[in-house]
Amino acid sequence: MSNAKRLFLHFRRTPAFVGFTLFVFVLVLNIVVQGPTHFFSSRSLNTLFSKNMPLLLTTMAMAPLLISGTLDISIGIQLALVNVVSIMVFQEWGVSLYVGFSMGMLASLAVSALCWALVSVVRLPSMLASFALIYVVRGVNVLIMNKPQGKVPEAYYKTYDSLIGGVIPFSALILLFVLLIWLYLMRTKFGRNIYAVGGSPRNAFAAGINPVWVQFQASMIKGVITGLAGISLTLMTASGNPLQGEAYGLRALSACIIGGLGFGGWGSMACAVFGAGFLVTIQNTVYYFFNLLYRIIPGFTVTSYWQNLVSDIIIFFGLLMTIVTAKEQREALRQGFVKQFKGGESATQ
Numbered sequence: 001m002s003n004a005k006r007l008f009l010h011f012r013r014t015p016a017f018v019g020f021t022l023f024v025f026v027l028v029l030n031i032v033v034q035g036p037t038h039f040f041s042s043r044s045l046n047t048l049f050s051k052n053m054p055l056l057l058t059t060m061a062m063a064p065l066l067i068s069g070t071l072d073i074s075i076g077i078q079l080a081l082v083n084v085v086s087i088m089v090f091q092e093w094g095v096s097l098y099v100g101f102s103m104g105m106l107a108s109l110a111v112s113a114l115c116w117a118l119v120s121v122v123r124l125p126s127m128l129a130s131f132a133l134i135y136v137v138r139g140v141n142v143l144i145m146n147k148p149q150g151k152v153p154e155a156y157y158k159t160y161d162s163l164i165g166g167v168i169p170f171s172a173l174i175l176l177f178v179l180l181i182w183l184y185l186m187r188t189k190f191g192r193n194i195y196a197v198g199g200s201p202r203n204a205f206a207a208g209i210n211p212v213w214v215q216f217q218a219s220m221i222k223g224v225i226t227g228l229a230g231i232s233l234t235l236m237t238a239s240g241n242p243l244q245g246e247a248y249g250l251r252a253l254s255a256c257i258i259g260g261l262g263f264g265g266w267g268s269m270a271c272a273v274f275g276a277g278f279l280v281t282i283q284n285t286v287y288y289f290f291n292l293l294y295r296i297i298p299g300f301t302v303t304s305y306w307q308n309l310v311s312d313i314i315i316f317f318g319l320l321m322t323i324v325t326a327k328e329q330r331e332a333l334r335q336g337f338v339k340q341f342k343g344g345e346s347a348t349q
Contacts, residue, residue: 090150
């Protein structure tokens with residue numbers, strides 16, 4: 001068997017395979033619909049990254065939670081918390097916006113720690129606890145900022161929306177930074193423990209791993225990435241809004257599932273990136289597809305409702321495909337382990 005084929009068969013068994021396949025498919029489709037020249041233009045890529053960075057980062061923030069065996073659907077409204085804290089600290093205290101961003105990051109970490117305490121210490125179901133937190137955080141947001149207001153200085157949001165060397169989107173550096181930090185963490189003791197806890201907290205505890213502490217670490221990582229997502233949202237909108245971003249929570253969870261992440265010890269950060277990339281690219285593809293029809297067919301018009309409907313239907317089928325394939329992958333891995341175990345028994349006899 002050739003090395004290329006062996007690598008492909010190995011990759012096919014990984015959780016990220018389906019998410020990668022879906023992402024590549026819609027990416028190629030998007031390039032065809034837009035045209036290679038337009039798609040690969042610096043302006044187009046910069047818009048794609050800068051406008052969707054909050055979703056990309058929110059999905060990546062959800063990944064360590066799912067791997068460790070928990071989740072937080074209030075992560076969307078937490079972006080608004082980072083946003084309002086950053087704006088109000090800058091506006092009311094008269095300090096640098098960097099101080100506001102720092103306070104917003106601390107607010108994200110505080111909510112992440114609260115969610116961890118409710119789930120891992122008090123032992124509330126993660127879905128129930130995080131759902132309740134949506135209303136708590138929303139109330140705090142409105143208490144801090146009772147209406148949309150504030151303005152980010154032009155130098156900040158212009159930098160966020162700029163191109164480095166006229167080619168590389170500045171916002172893409174945030175994504176690269178998070179990926180590099182995650183790659184480092186996967187080489188540490190935490191990288192091994194998070195999968196052990198996600199797979200079986202009881203077995204991990206028996207092996208000397210503290211599941212509560214590992215989930216706390218995962219929550220803090222999630223808090224940092226969520227803080228970066230909230231800062232990106234602030235720079236993208238250049239203002240404050242206490243009620244924005246709530247939909248990011250469920251969208252991030254959907255993107256993780258599409259990418260191949262499972263609840264507890266299954267998946268990787270690559271799954272989150274591919275899943276979020278699929279959501280972003282399919283919406284972009286549908287938008288340009290309808291624009292293409294508008295140019296080709298005289299008198300053709302369509303509302304944004306139909307664009308969203310087509311996108312959601314495709315996303316729904318992507319979810320179904322991922323769920324079915326994930327079951328097949330798990331079964332294939334289980335059979336492989338059983339076969340390997342039996343082979344080892346035969347060799348010892």
